[in-house]
Amino acid sequence: MDSLTAGTTSSCGCSTAQKVKKMRNAAGYVGGTQISRIRNVPKASSNSSGVVGVYYDRENQKWISRLTFQGKRYYLGRYDTLEKAVAARKQAEAEYFGSFLETYYPERESSDHS
Numbered sequence: 836m837d838s839l840t841a842g843t844t845s846s847c848g849c850s851t852a853q854k855v856k857k858m859r860n861a862a863g864y865v866g867g868t869q870i871s872r873i874r875n876v877p878k879a880s881s882n883s884s885g886v887v888g889v890y891y892d893r894e895n896q897k898w899i900s901r902l903t904f905q906g907k908r909y910y911l912g913r914y915d916t917l918e919k920a921v922a923a924r925k926q927a928e929a930e931y932f933g934s935f936l937e938t939y940y941p942e943r944e945s946s947d948h949s
Contacts, residue, residue, distance in 0.1 A: 889920045900924045904931045 878887050889900050892913065898920035900911035911927050914920040 884917055884921070886921050886924060888924045889917070891917075900927070902927045902931060904935075 883891055888902050889898060892899050897913035898917050899913055900920040900923040902909045902911060911923045
């Protein structure tokens with residue numbers, strides 16, 4: 836006899852899913868994105884570019900730029916220079932984060948989320 840039918844478990848897992856959803860809402864998640872983390876994403880210790888979402892591909896000797904937003908990863912391209920990769924990342928941030936932040940933080944300037 837399992838714990839659910841024996842009465843030692845109060846839920847089949849539904850209540851856990853509801854608790855997780857409630858916790859995510861309390862943490863500021865909207866559409867799979869934690870709004871406060873858009874601006875405060877920590878830079879990985881292995882990051883050589885100094886910019887979140889931009890890294891160097893040693894095998895191809897190119898800078899790669901990418902962005903993750905609402906649970907989806909966007910590949911922004913491979914670039915010969917760090918400056919071009921950073922520019923692509925900043926442009927994508929403005930495109931994806933800009934309207935999203937305007938909706939949830941209309942008082943913030945768009946340049947605050949870089």
